[in-house]
Every structure is written in structure tokens, then in C-alpha cells.
Amino acid sequence: MTEHTPQQQTASAPQKTVLLVTAHPEPRSLTSALSAFAADHLRAAGHRVEVSDLYAMKWHASLDADDFPDRAPDERLDVLAAQGEATRAGRLSADIAAEQEKLRRADAVVLQFPMWWFSVPAILKGWIDRVLTFEFAHGPAVPPPYSEGALAGRRGLLAVTAGARESAFTDRGAHGPLADLLFPVQHGVFWFTGIAPLEPFAVYGSPGVTPERFAELTEEYGRRLDGLFTDEPVPFRRLDGGDYGRDMRLLPGVEEPGTDGLALHVGPRG
Amino acid sequence: MTEHTPQQQTASAPQKTVLLVTAHPEPRSLTSALSAFAADHLRAAGHRVEVSDLYAMKWHASLDADDFPDRAPDERLDVLAAQGEATRAGRLSADIAAEQEKLRRADAVVLQFPMWWFSVPAILKGWIDRVLTFEFAHGPAVPPPYSEGALAGRRGLLAVTAGARESAFTDRGAHGPLADLLFPVQHGVFWFTGIAPLEPFAVYGSPGVTPERFAELTEEYGRRLDGLFTDEPVPFRRLDGGDYGRDMRLLPGVEEPGTDGLALHVGPRG
Numbered sequence A, B: 001m002t003e004h005t006p007q008q009q010t011a012s013a014p015q016k017t018v019l020l021v022t023a024h025p026e027p028r029s030l031t032s033a034l035s036a037f038a039a040d041h042l043r044a045a046g047h048r049v050e051v052s053d054l055y056a057m058k059w060h061a062s063l064d065a066d067d068f069p070d071r072a073p074d075e076r077l078d079v080l081a082a083q084g085e086a087t088r089a090g091r092l093s094a095d096i097a098a099e100q101e102k103l104r105r106a107d108a109v110v111l112q113f114p115m116w117w118f119s120v121p122a123i124l125k126g127w128i129d130r131v132l133t134f135e136f137a138h139g140p141a142v143p144p145p146y147s148e149g150a151l152a153g154r155r156g157l158l159a160v161t162a163g164a165r166e167s168a169f170t171d172r173g174a175h176g177p178l179a180d181l182l183f184p185v186q187h188g189v190f191w192f193t194g195i196a197p198l199e200p201f202a203v204y205g206s207p208g209v210t211p212e213r214f215a216e217l218t219e220e221y222g223r224r225l226d227g228l229f230t231d232e233p234v235p236f237r238r239l240d241g242g243d244y245g246r247d248m249r250l251l252p253g254v255e256e257p258g259t260d261g262l263a264l265h266v267g268p269r270g
Helices: A006-010 A031-042 A079-089 A094-105 A123-132 A185-193 A211-226 A261-265 B007-009 B030-044 B079-089 B092-107 B121-131 B183-193 B212-227 B259-264
Strands: A017-022 A047-051 A108-114 A155-161 A201-203 B017-023 B048-053 B107-113 B154-160 B201-203
Touching: A006 A047, A017 A031, A031 A047, A031 A108, A031 A155, A031 A211, A047 A094, A123 A155, A155 A185, A155 A211, A185 A261, A201 A211, A211 B079, A261 B259, B017 B030, B017 B092, B030 B048, B030 B107, B030 B154, B030 B212, B030 B259, B048 B092, B079 B212, B092 B121, B154 B212, B183 B259
Parallel strands: A017 A047, A017 A108, A108 A155, A155 A201, B017 B048, B017 B107, B107 B154, B154 B201
Antiparallel strands: none
């Protein structure tokens, strides 16, 4: 564990701001316990933590016309156009605007969730769909994707619990490698918007977590949270870094030796 | 195009039942137009079509305690346990029970959606999360995953529209190959539950679809729908077929020559 000096722990000015988004319907769940641990641990290290507990907030999951209060009721809903217009005008619904403010303030984003059907729960997908609007998180008016990105300067950590055993999520595991299953979020959400993604923190065999195992897990999670601003992010390639052609395909021979599949989009480490 | 005989088109007993689940907030969207085309085309071919238009149904996306009306209000919500108990007792909320009935009646499932953040919209993820309950779609009381499966005998087709160009979704495309991005649904939802997944039907460059392009797209989509019960599904490997070890990892040397990444889980074709 990283040592924290009393100065760090009691500093009146917080070191960094972390947005923790958590998604489980049961306040006594493993997800909720890990979220509470993360918030406490980060605060003890002197950080400012904002928590978006999506179920507690009764977060509306489905993007719809109510996201755009200024829109005429009979107007055809073009999602990107409506998002862009409302974002530029500062006229998104209040729940979306509040989350965007949290993201603006954040130096890091932690998404804490149970893996449901090899992906994020619907309520968390709905946070992604609705909050990361066109012209806020991507679009011609903000820095380009997979490069600097609209939310550049921030770090992202996925903290996920899965019911199955770890071997099933390895390189030859039947469910697919965890990195591949999470690629749409790690690369397609975090890195697309410029958030530098860390290796996910994953808990396997989640239904069988005993108090002893929970203590081990939080020790490991604590180390990962201690490294939130210092660990090396996954070095996904920049779209403007010369590795991709104008057709957005990776140029021949650019890949790291021995890589294949989605790992082609990871550049040299360290 | 497949030719349909008058007998087929006017048969009093429908040939097959298709469940079409569609997810877009705008009834005048490309997604909605493609859904309407698919329903008409399948009906013209003599099939019975049930449509779950999730936005029109105001489908509740977030799995929560209301899914289980018999549960005591202060009871800790263990999602799998609650799903299993309510499924066995026939006491799931009415909206979930209705969708499960549609799935029981269906010979094929078509999911029509826009790709949002490299995945399904939250409302469709919420259909997956809530409808495919433990002991209905998976669990010890039903046939095992990635094999016969709880919903075996059915076919699955993803019909997806994406804003970006096709090259960005190819083997070396910056967004990742379409098959990899959709793997959590194709393999993790369809094949996990025994539904035989066809190759997805994908529309790229969705914001620029002209009437001429739409006519081309529906011609292609029509051919895919004509093959819904005859095209060869993606031959994902069976977990009980001798390809995986007891640790659920693919055995060494089993893979098809030249395959890597998530394609390891696809067996020999044709």
C-alpha cells in the first residue's frame, strides 16, 4: 500500500477530484461495498470524491426526447443533432447537465459495476448514452477522438465484478478475454473521449466472496486506487499518431510483435 | 431475392414466428424504417411477426426490485437468486413475463438498433438484462450455455446501423472489427442461451442514407431476412464439444488455422 503522509491526509485543498459512478440496485451488494470502500480510500488519501450512485439517483437510462427540453414536441428526433444543439445552447435536461459538470470537475472517472451479459448494466449504459453528448464528449467542436479527445487529461478505471471464474476470461477463455469484452468501454468510451484508461480492476467469482476474500480484494483495490494518477494507462494508439491510414485502418506492420485481435490497437508499453 | 409462392404468402398457418425487438426513440428514424421493412417483409413471406418496439412500449431499462413483485421490501436483492425464484414461481413482473412468452413462441429473434457507443442502446441492454432471467435463459435447471442452451432451436440476427464508415469496423479498423464489438451480444447473449446467431446485418454511414441507398439497403436486408432460417449461423464452438478444458479455456491447437482474438471461438465453417 502507498504510504500517505498526515499532510496528504488532512490537506485542506483536495489533491484531485474523482468521479465514482456506481451501478447496482442493492445497497448491500458487493458492488456497493466496493464503491463505499473506494470512496473512503480516495478521501483518506486527500482526494475529493463525487459519487453518482445511479440506482440511488433513479437515473433515467433511456435516451429520449426529454433529454432536450427546448425541442418542439413534433420535431423529428435526430439524436446527434439534438445533442449537439442542446449541448451548445446549455439546454440539456438537468440530470445530464449535472453529470457533465461532474465530469468537467473530475481528474479521474471510476465506473464500478457488475458485469451483466458481458457488458455494463443498462443503467450505466444509459449514463454513457445520455451524458456523453455530441459536442460535449465528441464532435467537430471538441478535440478529436482517440487522440487528445474532448475529456483529455482525465484517467479512467473500470472496476468490475463478474460471477464466473477468471480462467474463462483469459486469452483462450470461453467468455472471451476481459480486455476484449470491455474494449467497447475502455477504447470506445474512455479512450474515444480522451480519457486515459487504466487496466481494469476485476473481481471474479463474485457470488463466493467471503469476508476474508473481501479484505484481500480491498487491499488490491486500494493499491489500484493509489495508482490512479501514477500507474501507466493502457497505451491505446492515437488516431493522429501516424499508425492509422485515412480509412481509419491500422497501417500494415505497425502492430507490436505477437499481438492480434483488438490488442492491435495497443501500442508499445512503458 | 428468394421467390415466394402464393401458397407461402397466403398460408393460413404462419410458417415461423419471428420476434423483432427494435430500439430507437424516433418513429421516423432509419432504425424504425428498417424495422417496419423487416416486419412487412417477413409477413409477406408468410411468417408471424411479433414486434417489441421498446421505446413505444416505454420499456423500463433498469433491472431493479420491481422485477420481483413477491419480494419483501427489506429483503437484500441478490439478482440471480431473485430472478431464479421469481422465474420458477412464474412471478416475474408482467412486462418481463410478456417478453419471455414472446421468446418462447419465437423461432427467430431479430434485434434492430443503432450502435451507440459501440454497443446496444441502454433500453435494449435493459431488455437483455431483465428478460433473460436466471432459470429462464441460463442456470442449472435449463440446458447449459454455449451448447444446447435454454433457448436452443432459435436463430438470432443483429440488424445494426452505425454512423461511421465500414473501413473503421474492419479487421484493422480503429473502432475494432464489428464482430468483436458485437461479440458480447452474438456470443455472450445469443449463443450463450443457445440461439444460433447469423452474421449481423450492418448499415454503415447511417446519417447519409439517401432514398436510393435505403432501397439498396432494404434489398440486401430482404435477402438476409429470406435466409433467416436457412443461412448458416456463425459456427461458435460448443462448450460441451471437446474444444474447451475444464477451466473453460480453449484447448491448445484447436483453433482454425489463421484465426486469432475472439475468432478463436468460431469453429470450422460450412
